Amino acid sequence: MPSDDRALPLRERKRIRTRRALADAALALFTEKGFAATTVEELVEAAEVSRSTFFRAFPTKEAVAVEAETELWTGYLQALAASELAGPILTALRDILTDAATALPDDWDERYIATRNLILTAPSLLGYIDYARSGVEIEVTEHLSDKLALTPGDLRPRILAELTTTAWSIAGRGWVAADGAGGRSALITRLHEAFAAIPDALRTKAPTLT
Incomplete structure (x- = not known):
């Protein structure tokens, strides 16, 4: 919007x-x-x-209760649909999500924090959020498959879609727990840190037993 x-x-x-x-x-x-x-x-x-x-x-x-969350993912999907992807796709998704979060109105921070705190008190809202994010991941998967001309059944678009929402969840959870300290810029910093940790997380190995 x-x-x-x-x-x-x-x-x-x-x-x-x-x-x-x-x-x-x-x-x-x-x-x-x-x-x-x-x-x-x-x-x-x-x-x-x-x-x-x-x-x-x-x-x-449930839908009206999580409107702040919906605003974010609606902006993300609209931006992705309009984007011409280039380079590493996970980085492109990070940047698209960053731009979508940055473009939200100033009062979104307070509304999002209140929404996430409310969700902790109502299990049905948590279920609704999980369902809604699954829908976002499906749409992202379809966009990526089309834009990258991938064959049906290629698992990479869905993995990339879920890594993106997971990175947001981790960043957002920490930011909300800190009561939004540092404002939107702190949230974006947490988001980039979460994305940056993905490659190392995938390479992490258990120690060799001796």
Whole structure:
């Protein structure tokens, strides 16, 4: 989503703003009352929209709870689809993900930290995140297979897709645990460190017994 949505048609701007209002209301209510204890009726009342409007924007209560996470992966997939890949693919995926994270609005940091803390209290949200990230990995796999003209059944695109989401998970988990210390730049630094550790991790061997 563009940082300045004035370039978008009015109808699209309204859709985006409604979606954001719902996500903000949901995160505030979930944080205050708990995910399970908050109803969709309370969400739509807080956002001043109808129930049908809610379900046009989000398929489930879980989806609105993790909107900050969705923003990241939506931007990543859009950037990947528009990219012409060159050089080592894992590095290219790192850079695309870095750009997607950097482009997120300033208030995303606070919303993402609140979202990840909320997920720790609701097992259904953790399951939803795992399911959603699996969908992202499938899309990345398909993009890579097409862009690289690989044969069906080649395992490398899926491995690269999963290494990328794993690197993000490791970086994001540490950053959230530190309550976002250092801001977005610290998150990006952690992300690059996670990617840099992948080759050494793959070469790691157990010590020889004597």
